[in-house]
Amino acid sequence: MKYLDEYRDEALAAGILAEIKRIVTKPWVLMEVCGGQTHSIVKYGIDRLLPNEIELVHGPGCPVCVTSLEMIDKALAIAQRPDVIFCSFGDMLRVPGSDCDLLILKSRGSDVRVVYSPIDCLKIARANPEKKVVFFAIGFETTAPGNAMAVWQAHQQGIQNFSVLVSHVLVPPAMASILQSPLNRVQGFLGPGHVCTVMGYREYEPIAQRYQVPIVITGFEPIDILEGTLMTIRQLEAGEAKVENQYPRVVNREGNRVAQDLVNKVFEVGDRKWRGVGSIPKSGYKLRYEMRDHDAERIFDVREIDTKEPEICISGLVLRGVKKPHDCPAFGTLCNPEHPLGATMVSAEGACAAYYAYGRHLQEPALVPAS
Amino acid sequence: MCLAIPGKLIEISTDASGVRMGKANFGGIVKQVCLEYTPEVEKGDYVLVHVGFALSKVDEAEAARTYKALEQMQQLTELDTPEVLDDEEVSGAISEAA
Numbered sequence: 001m002k003y004l005d006e007y008r009d010e011a012l013a014a015g016i017l018a019e020i021k022r023i024v025t026k027p028w029v030l031m032e033v034c035g036g037q038t039h040s041i042v043k044y045g046i047d048r049l050l051p052n053e054i055e056l057v058h059g060p061g062c063p064v065c066v067t068s069l070e071m072i073d074k075a076l077a078i079a080q081r082p083d084v085i086f087c088s089f090g091d092m093l094r095v096p097g098s099d100c101d102l103l104i105l106k107s108r109g110s111d112v113r114v115v116y117s118p119i120d121c122l123k124i125a126r127a128n129p130e131k132k133v134v135f136f137a138i139g140f141e142t143t144a145p146g147n148a149m150a151v152w153q154a155h156q157q158g159i160q161n162f163s164v165l166v167s168h169v170l171v172p173p174a175m176a177s178i179l180q181s182p183l184n185r186v187q188g189f190l191g192p193g194h195v196c197t198v199m200g201y202r203e204y205e206p207i208a209q210r211y212q213v214p215i216v217i218t219g220f221e222p223i224d225i226l227e228g229t230l231m232t233i234r235q236l237e238a239g240e241a242k243v244e245n246q247y248p249r250v251v252n253r254e255g256n257r258v259a260q261d262l263v264n265k266v267f268e269v270g271d272r273k274w275r276g277v278g279s280i281p282k283s284g285y286k287l288r289y290e291m292r293d294h295d296a297e298r299i300f301d302v303r304e305i306d307t308k309e310p311e312i313c314i315s316g317l318v319l320r321g322v323k324k325p326h327d328c329p330a331f332g333t334l335c336n337p338e339h340p341l342g343a344t345m346v347s348a349e350g351a352c353a354a355y356y357a358y359g360r361h362l363q364e365p366a367l368v369p370a371s
Numbered sequence: 372m373c374l375a376i377p378g379k380l381i382e383i384s385t386d387a388s389g390v391r392m393g394k395a396n397f398g399g400i401v402k403q404v405c406l407e408y409t410p411e412v413e414k415g416d417y418v419l420v421h422v423g424f425a426l427s428k429v430d431e432a433e434a435a436r437t438y439k440a441l442e443q444m445q446q447l448t449e450l451d452t453p454e455v456l457d458d459e460e461v462s463g464a465i466s467e468a469a
Contacts, residue, residue, distance in 0.1 A: 036374045039444055063373060089422070090452055117423025119405060120455035127457065139422075142373045145408055146422040157388055194375050197419060197426050220374060221440045249433050250419065256426055259408040349373075 009223055016226040017049060020233055027053045028236050029185045030229060031178070031321045033171055034192035035062035035349030036220040042354040044222045050229065057185065057321030058354075060174050060274060061192060063139045064091045064347035066319070068273040069307040071167040072097035075136050078165060078300050079110050085128060087121045088136040090114040095346045098307050118150035118164075125154070125162040134296045137164040141195045144168055144285060145259035148266040151287065151294050155266075163296040166286055169272055171195050172203050173283035179211040183322045188232040190225065191217040193247040198263075200255025204243045212241040219247040266291055276315035276343035313342035318351050325352040325360070332361025374446055375419035375426055377434035378404065383414050395420055398438060400450045422449075 032038055038058045041047055047056040060066050076097045079086035086102070093103040093114065106112035111131075115121055118135050125133040137147040147164065154162040171192055178186055191204055196217050208215045214235035218228030228246040235242065245251055263285070272284025287295045296302075312330045317323040325331045325344065335341040337353050344350035348357065355361065378395030383406065386392050391406040395418060404418065409425040412418055417434035418425035429437070441447050 034373060036444070036446065039446070040440075043444060061373070090449065114452055116402070116449060116452040116454055117405075119403075119423050123455045123457045140373050142375065142421050142426070145426065146405075146424040149405060149407060149424065153388065153390065192373070194373055194419075194421070194426075197375065220444075221436070250427065250429060250437075256408055258410065259424075259426065262408075 012223055013226055016223070016230050020054070020226070020230050021051050023237055024051050024053045024233055025237060027055070028187050028233060029055045029057060029321070030188045030190060030232055031057045031059045031186040032190040032218070032225070033059040033061045033175065034190075034195065034220060035065070035347075036194070037061070037190060037192070037218065037225060038351055039349055039354050040220050040222055040225060042358050042360070046222060046225055054229065054233065056229075057324070058318065058351035059178070059189075059321060060277065060319040061140070061171070062344075062347050062349035063143065063169055064095060065315075065343040065350040066169055066274040066277065067092070067095065067138050067167045068275045069098065069309060070273060070305050071165070072101075073305040073307060074297065074302040075102065075165055076100065076105060077302050077305070078134055078296060079105050079112050081132075081300070083132055085111045085113060085124060085131045085133045086136070087113045087115045087124065087133060089138070091347055092136055092138065096340060098305070118147050119153070121150060122153055122157075122159055122162060125159050129161060131161065132299070133162050134300075135162070135164045137166045137168060140169055140171055140192070141199045142197065144263045144267065145198055145256070148263045151266045151291055152262060154294055155291060160293065163294045163299050164287070165296040166267075167272070168267065168285035169274065170269070170283050170285070172207055173280050174274070174277075175215075176207055176211070177277070177280045177283070178320050179207070179213065181320060183317075183320065186213070186321050188214040188236055189216070190228045190232065191215045191243070193217060193219045193224070193251055196247070196251040196255060198256050198259050200253050201243055201245060201251065202253055208241050208243050214241050215243045217243070217245045217247055217251055219250065274319070276309070276313070276319050278316070310341045315342035315344040315350075315352065318344045325355040328352070332356060336361075373421075374441060375421040376441060376447060376450065377417055377429055377437045378402070378420050379434070380404070380406075380412060380414055380416050380418055380425075393425070395425070397447070397450050398442070402450065403454055
């Protein structure tokens with residue numbers, strides 16, 4: 001219980017933990033889906049506070065991590081053009097493509113800019129009419145409304161020199177893909193709270209029913225994660241499989257309808273390649289035909305690029321909850337945040353990077369629940 | 372990067388293109404926020420903001436605890452990215468400073 005004193009509400013945390021211990025009778029494997037939850041679990045050692053019966057595995061919930069190598073290489077190809085100002089969230093700058101990353105291109109003189117908001121790109125586009133301004137539109141459902149609004153405003157205002165390189169990913173199809181895999185070990189999910197702020201949680205109900213898994217929409221604070229875990233274990237022990245909401249102070253079943261409407265005007269669902277996992281049907285957003293004038297892939301005609309990931313990397317298995325970072329022979333040695341070999345190490349929210357950041361590469365693997 | 376950050380709305384306006392915008396205070400850092408997705412919010416409300424867009428309204432207590440949790444997890448770094456200001460906003464900022 002060495003981490004417990006760091007919790008905001010020790011007594012509450014201890015009470016929830018005691019209740020989990022009281023009700024658990026069998027081994028269960030739960031997956032958290034949001035990168036923020038992964039970060040919190042590793043920082044506060046929540047996985048180590050839980051009874052041995054409960055294993056937490058870390059899902060594919062970091063959009064930076066799962067952006068495919070092909071898409072990074074496309075971004076690099078576009079960013080190198082002298083007529084382009086390439087804009088991105090800061091998290092993407094150090095993500096390695098096949099040859100280099102955006103930060104290296106910037107140091108070599110390419111005009112690569114970090115933006116706080118996609119809306120900033122419209123201002124850059126207006127101020128630089130002789131340039132083509134491209135935004136790297138990555139993210140889960142939480143980020144989609146912002147990126148959609150930038151495209152919509154450009155479309156409405158006739159800002160011709162603004163386009164987006166879209167690599168949006170969606171949570172529910174990824175969960176379904178994990179559950180369909182013959183290697184699947186996941187028996188219950190902590191659903192992503194802030195994603196559901198936008199989307200609500202109706203779309204998780206068919207997944208819970210079809211695959212008979214409890215899904216508990218959960219916040220990212222330690223107390224939230226403990227409570228979400230308790231609610232999931234309660235369902236598992238009772239043989240139930242439904243969607244519950246641990247995070248009603250922020251999330252409701254319908255989500256933000258205004259945001260959903262605009263997202264649907266700008267984007268449509270399509271297949272998407274995930275780094276470390278491969279293509280998942282209908283697991284991403286792509287621009288609608290009406291928005292084609294703002295589609296960077298079309299404008300710059302970047303073709304499919306042949307890429308290769310290091311063979312030693314097991315990030316695909318880590319993303320699916322089949323393996324833990326410690327199961328990888330390269331973890332913390334050949335592969336570290338300075339020299340990431342794969343998806344789960346490229347961003348701070350990836351499972352391998354989170355384990356590394358909190359010193360778990362220095363500890364005996366035996367401390368991690370066996371997988 | 373999928374987490375939204377709570378801030379207090381200190382100003383609401385409409386920009387030149389008719390977009391509902393505002394300014395939100397995040398623990399002392401003031402940033403522009405698009406309010407198109409939260410038509411119900413008013414000045415003084417707390418909103419959860421992601422990449423410059425308010426996604427939902429939260430109460431003050433929730434805003435405070437979420438902000439603190441994000442701070443402890445060092446998840447507030449995106450607020451350090453400077454905003455892009457257009458000419459009109461730059462002159463506005465200069466006259467405010469003067």
